[in-house]
Amino acid sequence: MASDEITGISCPVPQVSNEKITLGHGSGGLLTHELITKIFLKEFDNDYLNMSHDGAVFISGTQKLAFTTDTFVVNPLFFPGGNIGDLAVNGTVNDLAMCGAVPMFLSAGFIIEEGFSQEDLKKIVHSMKAAAVNCGVSIITGDTKVVEKGKGDKLFINTSGIGLVQDGIDISPKRIAPGDKIILSGSIADHGIAVLAARENLNFRTEVHSDTAAVHDIINKLLQVCKDVHVLRDPTRGGVAGTLNELARSGQVSIFIDEVRVKVKEEVNSACEILGFDPLYVANEGKFICILPGSEAEEALKVIRSFKYGNDAEIIGDVRAENPGRVILHTRLGTKRVLEMLSGDQLPRIC
Amino acid sequence: MASDEITGISCPVPQVSNEKITLGHGSGGLLTHELITKIFLKEFDNDYLNMSHDGAVFISGTQKLAFTTDTFVVNPLFFPGGNIGDLAVNGTVNDLAMCGAVPMFLSAGFIIEEGFSQEDLKKIVHSMKAAAVNCGVSIITGDTKVVEKGKGDKLFINTSGIGLVQDGIDISPKRIAPGDKIILSGSIADHGIAVLAARENLNFRTEVHSDTAAVHDIINKLLQVCKDVHVLRDPTRGGVAGTLNELARSGQVSIFIDEVRVKVKEEVNSACEILGFDPLYVANEGKFICILPGSEAEEALKVIRSFKYGNDAEIIGDVRAENPGRVILHTRLGTKRVLEMLSGDQLPRIC
Numbered sequence: 001m002a003s004d005e006i007t008g009i010s011c012p013v014p015q016v017s018n019e020k021i022t023l024g025h026g027s028g029g030l031l032t033h034e035l036i037t038k039i040f041l042k043e044f045d046n047d048y049l050n051m052s053h054d055g056a057v058f059i060s061g062t063q064k065l066a067f068t069t070d071t072f073v074v075n076p077l078f079f080p081g082g083n084i085g086d087l088a089v090n091g092t093v094n095d096l097a098m099c100g101a102v103p104m105f106l107s108a109g110f111i112i113e114e115g116f117s118q119e120d121l122k123k124i125v126h127s128m129k130a131a132a133v134n135c136g137v138s139i140i141t142g143d144t145k146v147v148e149k150g151k152g153d154k155l156f157i158n159t160s161g162i163g164l165v166q167d168g169i170d171i172s173p174k175r176i177a178p179g180d181k182i183i184l185s186g187s188i189a190d191h192g193i194a195v196l197a198a199r200e201n202l203n204f205r206t207e208v209h210s211d212t213a214a215v216h217d218i219i220n221k222l223l224q225v226c227k228d229v230h231v232l233r234d235p236t237r238g239g240v241a242g243t244l245n246e247l248a249r250s251g252q253v254s255i256f257i258d259e260v261r262v263k264v265k266e267e268v269n270s271a272c273e274i275l276g277f278d279p280l281y282v283a284n285e286g287k288f289i290c291i292l293p294g295s296e297a298e299e300a301l302k303v304i305r306s307f308k309y310g311n312d313a314e315i316i317g318d319v320r321a322e323n324p325g326r327v328i329l330h331t332r333l334g335t336k337r338v339l340e341m342l343s344g345d346q347l348p349r350i351c
Numbered sequence: 352m353a354s355d356e357i358t359g360i361s362c363p364v365p366q367v368s369n370e371k372i373t374l375g376h377g378s379g380g381l382l383t384h385e386l387i388t389k390i391f392l393k394e395f396d397n398d399y400l401n402m403s404h405d406g407a408v409f410i411s412g413t414q415k416l417a418f419t420t421d422t423f424v425v426n427p428l429f430f431p432g433g434n435i436g437d438l439a440v441n442g443t444v445n446d447l448a449m450c451g452a453v454p455m456f457l458s459a460g461f462i463i464e465e466g467f468s469q470e471d472l473k474k475i476v477h478s479m480k481a482a483a484v485n486c487g488v489s490i491i492t493g494d495t496k497v498v499e500k501g502k503g504d505k506l507f508i509n510t511s512g513i514g515l516v517q518d519g520i521d522i523s524p525k526r527i528a529p530g531d532k533i534i535l536s537g538s539i540a541d542h543g544i545a546v547l548a549a550r551e552n553l554n555f556r557t558e559v560h561s562d563t564a565a566v567h568d569i570i571n572k573l574l575q576v577c578k579d580v581h582v583l584r585d586p587t588r589g590g591v592a593g594t595l596n597e598l599a600r601s602g603q604v605s606i607f608i609d610e611v612r613v614k615v616k617e618e619v620n621s622a623c624e625i626l627g628f629d630p631l632y633v634a635n636e637g638k639f640i641c642i643l644p645g646s647e648a649e650e651a652l653k654v655i656r657s658f659k660y661g662n663d664a665e666i667i668g669d670v671r672a673e674n675p676g677r678v679i680l681h682t683r684l685g686t687k688r689v690l691e692m693l694s695g696d697q698l699p700r701i702c
Contacts, residue, residue, distance in 0.1 A: 109511070
């Protein structure tokens, strides 16, 4: 096979009943995309939602604010590197940062299953507090519901957030343009593998830790230096490949990435090989993708690498005009491969 | 017994394990209060949360914004008069209104149980849209998670909201003062009874309908006419008695109410008698309590009654300095009775 030939993984949409929600609808892949488009966007059609952002940006008086929401159903609640509490704070802080906003305020909504341990709840709430302090945000409003035993799963947490969008920033998938470079802030797949290992009691030689972390301070600095960033996105559910697919579709461009430039820790890679996962599709919770004009990429990389949670950043690829909607991987072997959006579910309930 | 003697219903805190969450912790009563105080407020201590409001109010540039969150776990999802969708929109719109804010934007976070009907999801999302249009708010950001069958209960919805607080408005339980009057916007207990009847397949001679409705337009007009409103609160979980107890504690005052002035529809009253519920403790979803200086009460009542969802409003009582923290009912029989905050759960999962 010639190295410039593109081969695709065959990813047929699984034959699921159209009438019932499946786990795949929560995967961040094709079924989630369909559910959102056919049910939610169909009804809630408005300019904010249609921006296909990690959050919505609106004008309040003289300011631009970002507003985002995320519900966390991770199982198990505690995993190496974190728990549902810091995950819920970091996740929403990151979603605000991906809108180009400085995170300010969070809400917290708890659904607790009857019989859940108050001690565990205390630990989780304590982690939320610590994460909030670390991010400089305050949790200023909340709600608690309790459901009967067997009608929930220990604890679900919704965090919604408000942030202040910095002046002169315009983050939108619509702005992606051929010639843009793609920066990935660090090594991938840590979170998904850490959660799965904890859930299934898998013991790898080296324990994999979740990368859950807030990256708002990196973004804050980055946007001061490179105001023309086109897109920021955290590759959570669906991983880097899922996120890039969404962006290629929204921006009507193709995205080329180099496999050799995408870092995967050795222990994570081994785990992925054993479990049969492609790390490109595994969730991250402390990484981001930045797409910006090629001319600014080196400067941006320097800024990102100056931070602890960005010191493994790399320019992993670029944006092109041909084959709009496609994400194409230059493999280690010198071949090219289409990275499809996953249709079903690879790893349920990792966030 | 002399008519001015006060008798209390004995309401001991039930002997529950300190270490496990019980349904009572979600009741809106004493256990909820303890949970919030001992676990959430202990960690998330800040001026916004400590205001003990239905939402938080913060300054954004030149504007005052309100931010609130509510998770809906009502069972069943559909009940006479509404469903979880319009309930989730109206509920958060009302919470914003209770902060003296004009509701603007909502987020929607869905936790869907695997196997849930897409048709039902469509109906619910359609109701959310209709309720949002009716309230003049847009749902601008969202999130969807799917959990395995048996790990949720069909559908839970979180809505968070942002609203613009009108100029010159200062709503806070701390402002309650002796001499204030208490207005209740209509008849009580419809929602809780409607949901319970639907859940348990109870057939009353006259079907009870939920009162789910948005009251933001009443509040909007009320605050234009009576700027000195001290408190607004919607008596949802825990009902009117639960809400007044919270307010009496926060404001360190006593609240006296006249039983004869609290309206209960005949069919609702019959249902409460059959089921052994005190309507004062049953949830409402389209009513509010307004506490304001006595001198403004008649004018406020006129405004509230001019609206469809306020035409049954009454001044039901007043605020006094004696016995701070107490809520006292002047009964139909001419006696006085302390209305305690419920310790356990009267009706789980009504919102």
